[in-house]
Amino acid sequence: xxxxxxxxxxxxxxxxxxxxxxxxxxxxxxxxxxxxxxxxxxxxxxxxxxxxxxxxxxxxxxxxxxxxxxxxxxxxxxxxxxxxxxxxxxxxxxxxxxxxxxxxxxxxxxxxxxxxxxxxxxxxxxxxxxxxxxxxxxxxxxxxxxxxxxxxxxxxxxxxxxxxxxxxxxxxxxxxxxxxxxxxxxxxxxxxxxxxxxxxxxxxxxxxxxxxxxxxxxxxxxxxxxxxxxxxxxxxxxxxxxxxxxxxxxxxxxxxxxxxxxxxxxxxxxxxxxxxxxxxxxxxxxxxxxxxxxxxxxxxxxxxxxxxxxxxxxxxxxxxxxxxxxxxxxxxxxxxxxxxxxxxxxxxxxxxxxxxxxxxxxxxxxxxxxxxxxxxxx
Amino acid sequence: xxxxxxxxxxxxxxxxxxxxxxxxxxxxxxxxxxxxxxxxxxxxxxxxxxxxxxxxxxxxxxxxxxxxxxxxxxxxxxxxxxxxxxxxxxxxxxxxxxxxxxxxxxxxxxxxxxxxxxxxxxxxxxxxxxxxxxxxxxxxxxxxxxxxxxxxxxxxxxxxxxxxxxxxxxxxxxxxxxxxxxxxxxxxxxxxxxxxxxxxxxxxxxxxxxxxxxxxxxxxxxxxxxxxxxxxxxxxxxxxxxxxxxxxxxxxxxxxxxxxxxxxxxxxxxxxxxxxxxxxxxxxxxxxxxxxxxxxxxxxxxxxxxxxxxxxxxxxxxxxxxxxxxxxxxxxxxxxxxxxxxxxxxxxxxxxxxxxxxxxxxxxxxxxxxxxxxxxxxxxxxxxxxxxxxxxxxxxxxxxxxxxxxxxxxxxxxxxxxxxxxxxxxxxxxxxxxxxxxxxxxxxxxxxxxxxxxxxxxxxxxxxxxxxxxxxxxxxxxxxxxxxxxxxxxxxxxxxxxxxxxxxxxxxxxxxxxxxxxxxxxxxxxxxxxxxxxxxxxxxxxxxxxxxxxxxxxxxxxxxxxxxxxxxxxxxxxxxxxxxxxxxxxxxxxxxxxxxxxxxx
Numbered sequence: 001x002x003x004x005x006x007x008x009x010x011x012x013x014x015x016x017x018x019x020x021x022x023x024x025x026x027x028x029x030x031x032x033x034x035x036x037x038x039x040x041x042x043x044x045x046x047x048x049x050x051x052x053x054x055x056x057x058x059x060x061x062x063x064x065x066x067x068x069x070x071x072x073x074x075x076x077x078x079x080x081x082x083x084x085x086x087x088x089x090x091x092x093x094x095x096x097x098x099x100x101x102x103x104x105x106x107x108x109x110x111x112x113x114x115x116x117x118x119x120x121x122x123x124x125x126x127x128x129x130x131x132x133x134x135x136x137x138x139x140x141x142x143x144x145x146x147x148x149x150x151x152x153x154x155x156x157x158x159x160x161x162x163x164x165x166x167x168x169x170x171x172x173x174x175x176x177x178x179x180x181x182x183x184x185x186x187x188x189x190x191x192x193x194x195x196x197x198x199x200x201x202x203x204x205x206x207x208x209x210x211x212x213x214x215x216x217x218x219x220x221x222x223x224x225x226x227x228x229x230x231x232x233x234x235x236x237x238x239x240x241x242x243x244x245x246x247x248x249x250x251x252x253x254x255x256x257x258x259x260x261x262x263x264x265x266x267x268x269x270x271x272x273x274x275x276x277x278x279x280x281x282x283x284x285x286x287x288x289x290x291x292x293x294x295x296x297x298x299x300x301x302x303x304x305x306x307x308x309x310x311x312x313x314x315x316x317x318x319x320x321x322x323x324x325x326x327x328x329x330x331x332x333x334x335x336x337x338x339x340x341x342x343x344x345x346x347x348x349x350x351x352x353x354x355x356x357x358x359x360x361x362x363x364x365x366x367x368x369x370x371x372x373x374x375x376x377x378x
Numbered sequence: 379x380x381x382x383x384x385x386x387x388x389x390x391x392x393x394x395x396x397x398x399x400x401x402x403x404x405x406x407x408x409x410x411x412x413x414x415x416x417x418x419x420x421x422x423x424x425x426x427x428x429x430x431x432x433x434x435x436x437x438x439x440x441x442x443x444x445x446x447x448x449x450x451x452x453x454x455x456x457x458x459x460x461x462x463x464x465x466x467x468x469x470x471x472x473x474x475x476x477x478x479x480x481x482x483x484x485x486x487x488x489x490x491x492x493x494x495x496x497x498x499x500x501x502x503x504x505x506x507x508x509x510x511x512x513x514x515x516x517x518x519x520x521x522x523x524x525x526x527x528x529x530x531x532x533x534x535x536x537x538x539x540x541x542x543x544x545x546x547x548x549x550x551x552x553x554x555x556x557x558x559x560x561x562x563x564x565x566x567x568x569x570x571x572x573x574x575x576x577x578x579x580x581x582x583x584x585x586x587x588x589x590x591x592x593x594x595x596x597x598x599x600x601x602x603x604x605x606x607x608x609x610x611x612x613x614x615x616x617x618x619x620x621x622x623x624x625x626x627x628x629x630x631x632x633x634x635x636x637x638x639x640x641x642x643x644x645x646x647x648x649x650x651x652x653x654x655x656x657x658x659x660x661x662x663x664x665x666x667x668x669x670x671x672x673x674x675x676x677x678x679x680x681x682x683x684x685x686x687x688x689x690x691x692x693x694x695x696x697x698x699x700x701x702x703x704x705x706x707x708x709x710x711x712x713x714x715x716x717x718x719x720x721x722x723x724x725x726x727x728x729x730x731x732x733x734x735x736x737x738x739x740x741x742x743x744x745x746x747x748x749x750x751x752x753x754x755x756x757x758x759x760x761x762x763x764x765x766x767x768x769x770x771x772x773x774x775x776x777x778x779x780x781x782x783x784x785x786x787x788x789x790x791x792x793x794x795x796x797x798x799x800x801x802x803x804x805x806x807x808x809x810x811x812x813x814x815x816x817x818x819x820x821x822x823x824x825x826x827x828x829x830x831x832x833x834x835x836x837x838x839x840x841x842x843x844x845x846x847x848x849x850x851x852x853x854x855x856x857x858x859x860x861x862x863x864x865x866x867x868x869x870x871x872x873x874x875x876x877x878x879x880x881x882x883x884x885x886x887x888x889x890x891x892x893x894x895x896x897x898x899x900x901x902x903x904x905x906x907x908x909x910x911x912x913x914x915x916x917x918x919x920x921x922x923x924x925x926x927x928x929x930x931x932x933x934x935x936x937x938x939x940x941x942x943x944x945x946x947x948x949x950x951x952x953x954x955x956x957x958x959x960x961x962x963x964x965x966x967x968x969x970x971x972x973x974x975x976x977x978x979x
Contacts, residue, residue, distance in 0.1 A: 008937075193933040193934055194929075194933045196933050196934070221929040241933070242933050258937040264937050266937065270938075271938070272938040272941065273937070314944060318944055321935070321943050321944065321947075322940060325935055349906060351905060367928065367929050367930075367931055368930045369931040370932055371927055374950050375905065377947055377951075378951050378954050
């Protein structure tokens with residue numbers, strides 16, 4: 001069984017109680033009676049249909065993302081988990097993650113999610129003061145989030161906290177205090193993200209209107225450096241640009257599937273997948289709108305609307321894009337389709353290094369990784 | 379076709395841009411029935427798209443008007459439309475040589491402009507009879523009496539019987555035609571003498587091949603006749619003869635005083651040198667006509683394709699353009715920074731701009747233009763003198779005895795309000811004031827100016843400080859020794875040859891500083907710090923730094939982001955084609971043009 005190629009499963013649960021002004025994900029308010037139930041059924045059926053497309057695999061992770069999967073009925077979570085386990089043999093350390101909002105209402109269902117098989121909770125704390133949470137449009141307070149985190153730390157084997165920094169007016173000093181406070185909440189995994197103004201979001205419109213300005217690159221760089229320093233001192237080394245874990249076992253197995261270029265299958269509306277099929281690495285995508293997804297599954301058994309075979313250059317570019325984000329880098333063997341003309345220069349300048357046949361972004365290269373990648377490929 | 383000499387009038391129209399010359403020409407064509415109103419497109423004679431859009435005439439055009447005058451007789455009126463801009467002064471001179479008279483069109487509210495002066499003096503030098511026409515008299519701001527007095531004051535010709543007209547409304551057009559017939563002299567010529575004709579212009583036509591515009595002075599030119607270019611001795615057969623009415627109409631022959639075109643087996647425009655005398659091969663005339671002086675390009679710059687792969691397209695395009703525009707010159711050039719391209723010569727900055735625009739528009743080419751430069755004379759220690767077209771070719775300073783630069787005599791007319799600012803501009807550009815007088819309510823300044831101070835942005839600056847009211851004209855004066863040095867721009871310690879220039883030592887620091895400041899704004903941050911320096915020899919005279927990029931990484935990148943990020947890279951790849959690589963630094967194409975536009979207030 002250990003010889004089988006690995007597989008991660010991504011389940012997209014699009015519903016939110018409230019849509020955050022910075023979010024550009026595929027999200028929706030749950031307003032149509034019976035739709036969520038139909039969606040859970042469709043996801044189960046889509047899993048079964050897509051399983052038939054690919055050969056035997058070893059299931060290493062299931063990830064419930066969204067949206068807000070913590071709004072899901074835990075029984076439906078359990079059903080999807082059981083379906084996946086029935087389709088592929090599970091690895092002994094199968095990771096089942098679920099993204100959750102730290103409201104009291106959702107905390108009340110944490111135990112049920114643990115019972116449904118969830119082994120890792122990813123909690124969207126985002127900030128530890130009420131004013132910032134209000135700015136970010138969150139429907140919970142800071143104390144509520146702390147309670148949820150402490151509870152989750154007891155109920156789940158593994159806990160990760162999401163934080164958003166470089167908020168307007170945030171100083172390096174305030175961020176230091178906040179980050180240290182977050183370290184005391186019992187999680188062994190932290191994902192501090194720099195606030196990014198995504199096109200088409202309410203924040204994008206606010207910035208255009210001049211309501212607030214995103215952090216300038218100097219401040220953003222200072223906050224990033226502070227983050228690295230504090231978390232490293234606390235034993236939370238960065239294993240990815242925005243992901244820190246205390247020890248290798250605390251890393252997100254599922255997200256490593258993406259960064260390492262392993263196969264993943266996407267179900268639910270607007271879910272992406274990468275599958276190694278007969279004609280090579282294939283990019284898949286399901287219908288993005290919920291009604292379209294339901295209709296597609298109803299008609300064909302799957303929500304898939306895109307199945308594009310990647311050519312060797314595209315496949316290698318994706319390996320580079322994702323692989324350089326993690327500390328282990330990417331094997332040069334996976335990049336043979338690329339010319340990488342500027343590699344010697346970038347090595348000399350100290351933005352990347354080559355170690356044991358792997359190309360790795362250095363601590364200097366990581367904060368400017370998008371440019372480094374562009375230089376390598378273009 | 380034979381028209382008696384006394385029924386022919388050959389005339390040009392002299393005017394400043396915007397004073398309505400093209401509209402008046404159109405009106406004359408319409409009035410004499412050259413085109414039906416359905417065929418009448420606005421500004422018929424401006425045939426190139428650029429000419430129509432910019433409202434300027436680039437190439438001299440000619441048209442034959444058949445007019446039944448009030449005296450009951452039929453006349454042939456040959457109209458030579460001439461360009462108004464100083465860059466095309468040589469086009470004006472050749473048109474004038476083919477005519478006996480001129481219509482001087484002056485806007486009845488704006489009055490005499492610098493260009494009007496230059497062109498009308500040329501007409502006077504050609505012994506032309508001149509009929510002043512005050513145009514746009516229908517406008518409320520028109521002051522015909524004041525402008526009439528101004529013409530008499532400034533130009534010194536009698537304007538008491540100037541024709542009042544409005545080309546727009548058609549007012550006075552008949553009077554203009556009558557004035558041409560009654561006030562301009564008919565041409566002189568002798569049909570019994572050997573053929574003597576002036577080659578007025580030549581251009582390439584997609585259907586007819588090389589077309590030659592001729593003015594017959596003596597003798598007769600017939601279809602099938604063997605003709606000889608007197609200056610080169612080249613012999614051709616006149617295959618087709620015709621006149622523009624304005625549609626091409628074929629004729630069997632052209633007699634004295636007539637203007638028409640001929641085609642033969644002439645392959646290149648260069649074989650048909652403008653100003654040449656055409657005669658009969660077997661029975662040549664003994665004395666050639668006084669030709670024109672050779673057209674000398676005054677401003678040079680390098681043109682390079684943005685994408686080096688397009689060099690062959692550029693080569694084909696400049697070749698085609700040259701067929702159509704004999705005043706444009708080019709030779710291959712290679713630049714360390716920009717690869718292969720062409721060093722091109724132009725009559726002036728407007729000409730440069732128009733050629734650049736035609737190349738990008740008609741040939742769909744993305745171009746980088748280097749800093750415009752003038753022709754310097756380099757006197758070397760070994761006693762020899764070289765002409766320098768490209769600052770990159772400057773010999774080692776140790777070999778240079780002295781450098782001479784071209785100076786111009788500039789005539790500037792400006793409303794009094796802007797006089798101070800205009801004088802300051804001229805002084806800042808090393809100008810030497812020769813004259814300050816008044817033309818009506820406006821000041822007329824005559825300045826000696828080094829051409830290299832003018833080629834950058836003098837005209838733009840002049841327009842901007844005078845809110846568009848100052849007008850400017852110049853002619854090349856002489857070469858004078860100057861304390862000139864070569865200034866190089868170094869980006870990341872590497873010289874960018876396309877940006878090097880010769881400047882006066884006193885102006886070097888200021889220009890160097892503004893250059894590096896501009897480049898700092900134009901070069902996006904890279905992964906490393908980029909020093910930008912201006913240097914004379916080994917000495918740095920100005921320096922700026924583009925700071926290194928500090929943060930540029932996507933915060934969240936998971937399974938759903940791979941496709942989006944890859945597509946973003948594809949977009950960046952396309953954008954990269956608009957950048958030029960200098961060592962490790964990428965410079966956007968627009969930086970080259972923008973860096974040369976100075977703002978020094």
